[in-house]
Amino acid sequence: MNKEELKAFLDVKVEEYNSSNFIATDPISIPHQFSNPKDIEISAFLIAIIAWGNRKAILKSGEKMLKIMDYSPYDFIMNHSPSDLKACDGFVHRTFNATDLNFFLNRLQQLYQSHDSLEDFLLNNHKTGQLQLTLHHFKHNFFSIPHEKRTEKHLSDPLKNSAAKRLNMFLRWLVRKDKNGVDFGIWKQIKPKELSCPLDVHSGRVARKLGLLNRQQTDAKAVKELDTKLRQLDPQDPVKYDFALFGLGVFEQF
Template sequence: MTRAELKDYLDDCVDRYNRPEFIQDDPIQIPHLFTNPRDIEVAGYLVATIAWGQRKTILNNGHRLMDIMGHEPYSFVMNATAAELEELSFIHRTFNSEDLRFLIEGLRGIYLNDKTLETSFLPKSNEYNLFPAISRFRSELIGKREVGRSGKHIANPEKGAASKRIHMFLRWMVRNDQRGVDFGIWTNLSPSLLSCPLDVHTGNTARSLKLLRRKQNDRRAVEELDAQLRKFDAADPVKYDFALFGVGVDPLVKFE
């Protein structure tokens, strides 16, 4: 298969999955419950943070999290009392109530500093991807607090993390291709800077398609995959996340 044929194949897979039907089985369905941009980004960030493990469990716990927040996630972040935060009861695998409180307090701090989550991720002029911005966001979210056990749930690219879940969240917020899946509510970030959310499945798929050689699923692997996907579409490389998800999942999609 030539590079041109591979591009056509991937574009066809993108078209197959980048449509509203994708939402019903994906964690993005949780922020799709809302129309207010602040609710969308808060719900999106928190649900993306717990997006690992069995998909059914992720979805169930995402809905439970919104129930806990009274289906007003931004208002809850800004107005929940110390007593309400202390009474939180939530667990998803290794993510627990303590971690949830830590993230809520961090998000509140960002908003109270007259910032939005979008401005926290704005890149500098010499940056070609969002890894440095993710590191800055991590620092803002933590602030002067002792990070403790909650640090493992906050992406840290400086330690070589692939930062899969935060890249997924950024795709949700930034991409706007009018297909009804991603939100595109952050208009000051260019989709050209987005990176593919890399996990075991997408990594193996990328290797099978000879788009990735590095064996570890880490930051260097993400950047290697970025370079290949940008050759296919420099303006919107992360749209191929839909293709990498689909290849190998759908028995109707075959690679030869």
């Protein structure tokens, strides 16, 4: 396919998979249970952090986290006491366990005590066009207080050549907004054109078959290469093609 044919093909797939019909089986269904922006960003962040592996298992673990927070994420984050965190005992999702969840909940409480939103904290010193650098600083700042070393692995760092799929997915959810109602678009300080594609094994395989990606490793360099190609197809909203790449890979085994 030439560039025009490829764009037309992918645009059709975006419309097919960027649909509310797919919310129920996707991790984004967890924050879709809320209308308050702070509930949305907290639940979106936590479910994105554990969004790897079997999707049914991810949703099951997401519901467990919501139950721990009494289905009121912002209120829980702001008001929980150490005794409330006993509810985390026994929590495990793959390598993310109760120790990790305890730290994340406590750290979020500290952040919201000094920042109006997670957006404000993440975007401290953000410069337009340097979002992956911003994610690097976000991880550094998030772990700037005492913590178990093992917990660091649950936030990726693009400057260490990670594709940072889950963080880029989280940003897509909160920054993008269109008529289809999947992504929330509640964060306004980042433009959709700055976003990077949440690259994983499935989307990477499809991207390579379509000639959008040559690099074989699924890493930060591959994300940069794919971003360049997708921005040629839609400079203002390149990561809308995540829907197409994901749908083709997971649902169509393209």
